Amino acid sequence: MHVNFSAEELRFQDEVRTFLRDKYPADIRQKTDTGVPLSREDYIRWQKVLYQQGWAAIGWPVEYGGTGWSPVQRYIFANEMANANAPDMVPFGVKMVGPIIYTFGNEAQKKRFLPDILASNVWWCQGYSEPGAGSDLASLKTRADRDGDHYVVNGTKTWTTLGHLADWIFCLVRTSSDVARRQEGISFILIDMKTPGVTVRPIITIEGEREVNEVHFENVRVPIENLIGEEGKGWTYGKVLLQHERTNIAGVARSKYRLTRLREKIMQPIHGGRPLVEDANFVRKMAAVEIELKALEYTELRTLAAVAVGKAPGPESSLLKIRGTEVQQAIEVLFLEAAGYYALPYVPDQYVLDLPVEDRIGHGSETTTSLRYFNNRKASIYGGSNEIQKNIIAKHVLGL
Amino acid sequence: MDFSITEEQSMLADSVSRFIDQDYDFERRMSIAESDDWFSDDVWQAFADLGLTAALFSEEDGGLGGGPVELMLIMEQFGRGLVVEPFLANVVLAGGVLKRAGSEKQKAELLAGIMAGTTQAALAFAEPQGRFDAADIATIATPDGAGYRLSGRKALVLNGGAADFLIVPARTSGEQADVDGITLFVVPSDAKGLTRKAYKTVDAHSAAEIELRDVLVEKSSVIGEVGRAYPVLSDALDDATLAIAAEAVGIMRTLHDKTVEYSRNRIQFGVPIGSFQALQHRMVDMLMECEQTRSLLMWAVMLADGSDADRQKAISAIKYQVGTAGRHVGEEAVQLHGGMGVTWELDVAHYFKRLTSIGILFGNADYHLDRYVALS
Structure with missing residues (x-):
């Protein structure tokens, strides 16, 4: 070993x-x-x-x-x-829809879409969640009704990350409601955001940024050649994608980087005061997070090693998602605590405007710590909430 | 043993509660929060009319004679309503200093204005290097002719943008973190040499960074004794800590109630998500945290007139609890609301943000656990 x-x-x-x-x-x-x-x-x-x-x-x-x-x-x-x-x-093209297209798409679709994804010529976004279908994704209601050589799409998708910047959206839509299981009758289609009837409305997140959107479809006509794979099999394809999303979600390398930065930060005296490294409470908490992260890194390495010898990543990737996001959130808390009072000013513009350091509130980027902390509460909610991940582990690993 | 409140106290709580319900719904609150104003003058005037700005001052000082119980009742309602108006800065911090150490003249000029709601005040309790230690004061006051010359920097001066005058702790002797050698000065916010950068905070309250460069003040601007102001400052900060702890209890309970309500109405997998045992247990944990926090709050309120050591210990206990249980309840409320919990549109996000600020203000959980240990 x-x-x-x-x-x-x-x-x-x-x-x-x-x-x-x-x-x-x-x-x-x-x-x-x-x-x-x-x-x-x-x-x-x-x-x-x-x-x-x-x-x-x-x-x-x-x-x-x-x-x-x-x-x-x-x-x-x-x-x-x-x-x-x-x-x-940005994951939606290269990490999400790309693999679906080369795995389940036809030759024409591969030729048409993959090169532009690769070259970042086309920006993609994801149309999965709906206002009434979050954790219970299979209850989605956006309809795509066949009309000649088009689908007519009606419904609302939500939590569409960076959808306001996107050219195309990939969607799970209901093409049939006359099915035994709700997971059947769902299809995977690609929609040009410029098609008449597509409206993107901002959702402002907790820290005040526009990151996610609601996307509304009103009689949007989508050519049937934009269907990926077979009609009614979209759920199967989407699930593969979700699995893929989860293997990338632990964010071990990013967390290691953030902890390194934090360690540097606490060595420095804050505004000429005592450096935080002298605070045993803080140092102990940081060490505990480091240990959890080390465990996570080795869990991820074990998964990688299994994949390297040909095993498919299975439900254990849910573990990476849960612990990975917990560690990310714990690190944001540490940054928040390290910032002290300078976590409180709400001055996002001073970084955008690139104000000289002496004109800023707080030194460094302390005032962004609270915004990051608030924003990152999403990590345990998106990509299948951590509660849903635990259900998956209970069902598929524990067999309960 | 008696945990009940008097009829008068109950009427006070009801009047604040009614104001929140009738005149300060979430929409109103957000319109104030998102405006360019630091707060609503109309709301502030309404607080004065309701007697809130005078509630915590003695009758000799022209107040209504309220104490820690009244403070708790008011702040808990402010927590429920997510009130952004500067009650803490004016009444509890600046007012808290003046009522303890102000001369008759200072009371007549300054405290009277606070009670009438006509003067805005702030206490500059923090410095950029000091973290949570109110005694860590590098701002220097040097005798100059008939008065003093002040130079230094103050951080996160709550209500600093709106304040007509500031109470500035400065060092007249001793080393930077000594509790001895601190003196309090009244400084008009338009004093020559004083600059302020005001901003809103993440919870839609407001504060300012203040710089003093050779600001000249008269001897009569000293509040209390020269070099011996730390106990006054510390006691006012303890009152303020108790106040935000009560506010936190109001917020935590509101978050709990909203989460339970949401779990009854949010349907996934064909049933309300509140029917899932895994979520039920988490909401039960939230409830237990709320109750435990309320218990510590009442303990601290009951000790507020006791010996210094007991009182301070109880204050640190409740603030530690608010820092830990408050974060847990806030994070859980957001998590159980799913994606909606991290949107600006939903009130839950704003309760969570205020609770997070409260967790930091006047010392976070670590700071108060250390203080509790030191006092034990």
Whole structure:
């Protein structure tokens, strides 16, 4: 048993480091470091750099433009990306709809959609949840009724992350209600957001940003060639995708990066006062989170090792989602506590406006800690809430 | 043993409760929170008309003679209504200092204005380097002619943007974190050399960063004794801690009730989510946290007129409880509301944010657990 990298893997690590040092735009890094939301242009510019390097689609098969990397290489890449504080690819295209299209789509669909996903020419968003269908996704009501060579779509999708920036949306819709199980009669279709009848309305999140949206469909005509796979089989495809979403959700590398930053932060005297590292209560809490994170890292490595020898990731990925988001949230709490009173001012504009440090409230980015803490409460809710993940483990692992 | 309140106290609680229900619904609250004003002048005037701004001052000082019980009753309702008006800054902090140490003249000029609701005040209790230690004061007051010259920085001065005058603790002697050598000064907010950067806080209250550069004040601006102000400052902060603990109890109970209600109405898998045992138990835990917190609050209120050591210990106990149980109840309320819980639109998110601020204000759970240990 060992977790050492081979010489080849170490060479790969160097290559990734060099790439990030040379190609990751400094202005974007400055934004991610201070917690300023990235613009659509920022995301696309960075994603195109990754694309030029051939590293846009980490998990895709080589034939579709993927890297063909081993699980260890992917692990190294994720760590280096986190250490550079470089944003991941927006997941909806490359991590979500892309794999569905190359797995279940026809040749025409692959040719039409995959290259633009790879090159970040088209921005995708996800149309799963509905106001009445959250944890119980199968109760979704958005209808797609056949009319000649089109579907006519009516309904509302919600929690559509960055939907206001998106060109296309992939949706689970009901194509038949005359079914034995609710999971049947659901289809997976792709909709151009510019189609008449599509309206995007903002949902402002707890910390005051526009991140998610409601997307309304009113008699939206969608060509039947935008159906992926078979009509009525969308649930099966969607489930594969959810599984995929979960394996990426632990965020171990990002959490390690955040803890490293926190450790640096507490060594410094706050505004000339005593450094927080002298506060035993705080240091103990931070150590406890570190230990939980180390356990999570090794759990993820065990999963990776199993995948490397050909086993499919199963319901144990729910564990990664639960513990991963718990650790992320615990880290946000530590940052919040470290900021002291400077967690309280609500001044998001001072980072967007890039005010000189002496004109800012608080030093560094302490005032963003509360916003991050509030916003990140979503982590235990999205992607199948942690309660739903526990149901999955109880059912499929415990067999209850 | 008697946990009941008097008829008068009950009437006070009812009048605040009625105001919240009739004139301060969530929509009104949010329109104030989202406006460019620090708070609503109309609401503040209504508080004065209801006698709230005078409720906690002695009759000799022109007040209504209320004490910790009245403070608890008012603040719990303010928690339920998520009130953003600066009651804490004016009445409990600035008023708390003035009633303890103000001269007759200062009371007549300043406290009277606070009680009438016509003067806005703030107490600059924190400095950027001091974290939660109110004695960590680097602001220096140097004797200068017939008065003093003040220089230094103050952080998170609650109501600092609206305040007509500030009460500024400054060091007249001793080392930076000494409890001795602290003096309180009244400084008009338009004093020469005083600059303020005011902002809203994450809970829609407001505060300011204040810088004093050679601000000249007269000797008559000193409140209480030169160099011996720490006990006054500390006691006012303890009152304020008790106040926000009571506010937290109002918030926690509201979050609990809203969560239970939501779980009855939110249908998933064909049934209300409140029928799931896993969620029921979590709401029961929330209820138990609410009750335990209320018990500690009542303990602290009953000890508020007791010996310093007992009182301070109880204050730290309740603040520790609010910091820990409050966070738990807040996070659980959000989680059980699902995606709705993290939206600006839903009141739950704003209760959670205020509860989070309260957890930090005047020392977080760690700070008060340490203080509790030190006092034991």
